[in-house]
Amino acid sequence: MDFLMDILKELSFLVENLSAFVEAGGWKYLAMWAIGGVLIYLAIRHDMEPTLLLPMGFGTILVNIPSSGAITRFTETGEVISEGALTTLFNAGIANELFPLILFIGIGAMIDFGPLLTNPKLMIFGAAAQFGIFFTFCMASMFFTTNEAASIGIIGAADGPTAIVVANKLLGADNDITGAIMVAAYSYMALVPIIQPPVIKLLTTKKERLIRMPYEQKQVSKLTKILFPIVITVVAGVVAPESVSLIGFLMFGNLIRECGVLNSLSDTAQKVLANLITIFLGITIACQMEASKFLNVNTLLILGLGLFAFIFDTAGGVIFAKFLNLFLPKGKKINPMIGAAGISAFPMSGRVVHKLGLKEDPQNFLLMQSIGVNVSGQIASVIAGGLILSFFMK
Amino acid sequence: MLNNLILAKSIFSAFNPMAFVDNLKYMLSGMIAIFIVIGIIIIITVILNKIFSKK
Numbered sequence: 293m294d295f296l297m298d299i300l301k302e303l304s305f306l307v308e309n310l311s312a313f314v315e316a317g318g319w320k321y322l323a324m325w326a327i328g329g330v331l332i333y334l335a336i337r338h339d340m341e342p343t344l345l346l347p348m349g350f351g352t353i354l355v356n357i358p359s360s361g362a363i364t365r366f367t368e369t370g371e372v373i374s375e376g377a378l379t380t381l382f383n384a385g386i387a388n389e390l391f392p393l394i395l396f397i398g399i400g401a402m403i404d405f406g407p408l409l410t411n412p413k414l415m416i417f418g419a420a421a422q423f424g425i426f427f428t429f430c431m432a433s434m435f436f437t438t439n440e441a442a443s444i445g446i447i448g449a450a451d452g453p454t455a456i457v458v459a460n461k462l463l464g465a466d467n468d469i470t471g472a473i474m475v476a477a478y479s480y481m482a483l484v485p486i487i488q489p490p491v492i493k494l495l496t497t498k499k500e501r502l503i504r505m506p507y508e509q510k511q512v513s514k515l516t517k518i519l520f521p522i523v524i525t526v527v528a529g530v531v532a533p534e535s536v537s538l539i540g541f542l543m544f545g546n547l548i549r550e551c552g553v554l555n556s557l558s559d560t561a562q563k564v565l566a567n568l569i570t571i572f573l574g575i576t577i578a579c580q581m582e583a584s585k586f587l588n589v590n591t592l593l594i595l596g597l598g599l600f601a602f603i604f605d606t607a608g609g610v611i612f613a614k615f616l617n618l619f620l621p622k623g624k625k626i627n628p629m630i631g632a633a634g635i636s637a638f639p640m641s642g643r644v645v646h647k648l649g650l651k652e653d654p655q656n657f658l659l660m661q662s663i664g665v666n667v668s669g670q671i672a673s674v675i676a677g678g679l680i681l682s683f684f685m686k
Numbered sequence: 687m688l689n690n691l692i693l694a695k696s697i698f699s700a701f702n703p704m705a706f707v708d709n710l711k712y713m714l715s716g717m718i719a720i721f722i723v724i725g726i727i728i729i730i731t732v733i734l735n736k737i738f739s740k741k
Contacts, residue, residue, distance in 0.1 A: 412727075415724050415728050434703055513735075513738040515738045675723050
């Protein structure tokens with residue numbers, strides 16, 4: 293009997309931990325576990341950006357275990373109790389913007405600017421689809437400070453790395469809303485196939501969705517492909533110097549791809565480098581999803597405004613295409629759906645538009661045009677990020 | 687819960703609809719700037735294509 297009592301005494305820490313869990317607001321942890329579970333579910337069951345949502349979902353659970361050793365813990369007076377590996381990774385890779393920028397090298401190496409160079413006029417839709425960023429900034433400014441509103445607006449860039457860099461520069465990595473901004477940016481990117489179609493359908497008629505755009509295959513010289521990333525870096529850098537790191541890393545990756553003498557580096561950047569950084573990025577972002585920081589009204593408001601930004605990006609591109617159609621002769625009209633592909637979520641947005649076109653008319657192939665617009669959205673969103681920094685970084 | 691109510695109250699008490707109007711100038715200048723930059727890039731790309739196009 294004494295032996296049993298001894299064992300029970302030894303195990304009393306379990307009861308203490310459980311009671312501490314309830315006292316410390318156990319429902320909040322449960323809610324965060326549920327959020328983590330939903331992210332993992334979306335990644336596995338619906339194949340939504342699994343490379344990001346799965347690590348983020350698991351990381352959310354990891355950091356929301358009471359007294360989790362994965363994140364740095366502090367005493368009430370601010371002294372460090374224990375260093376957490378995820379906090380160390382966060383400081384080493386996200387707080388100083390290293391991970392998103394390195395990821396941009398991989399993304400740049402993956403992008404083929406061919407469809408865009410074949411028809412450079414498509415780039416104009418990339419500019420139009422940045423409307424959501426600036427409109428959301430105006431909306432957010434009614435609730436938040438100017439810098440916070442600008443960081444929330446950049447969710448509309450539909451570009452995780454750009455959102456991280458802009459939010460970090462304007463607010464600092466420790467700001468309470470930075471985590472919600474990162475999570476919104478990545479989650480909505482994954483939800484592009486759900487968010488965009490209803491907006492596109494709402495703004496276009498069936499007749500407009502049936503417009504065919506014959507694709508004219510043109511040869512683009514190798515020299516043009518090599519000069520393009522250099523020229524873009526210089527132009528964007530001169531206009532918005534704050535965007536140089538973003539656009540520079542993206543274009544450096546593309547130059548590696550196109551130069552033709554660094555094939556093994558290009559392969560590494562596209563696969564190994566991008567995959568490695570993605571693993572660390574996803575799970576490290578979750579570091580910002582602690583219940584105490586995440587479960588509040590601000591987060592709900594930011595998620596709502598982020599959704600708003602994506603909707604108005606899509607609307608901006610579609611409405612601009614419809615506007616251009618007013619001036620174009622019959623037979624040269626643009627299918628306004630391709631305007632929606634001007635957001636940076638590459639290649640999801642281009643594919644969404646292509647699939648919508650095929651759904652309306654199985655013979656209407658919009659893939660090349662929509663991918664061209666989608667690639668231009670990548671460039672335009674980085675420039676928009678640079679402009680936001682130029683406006684508000686003092 | 688109480689903290690959230692206080693936060694919600696502070697957000698809505700800080701609600702400033704005039705900020706929307708005040709910041710419209712950034713929206714306008716941002717969109718104009720982005721169209722100008724993209725326009726320049728389009729022109730340069732067309733020129734590059736013309737100069738280095740395969741005959």
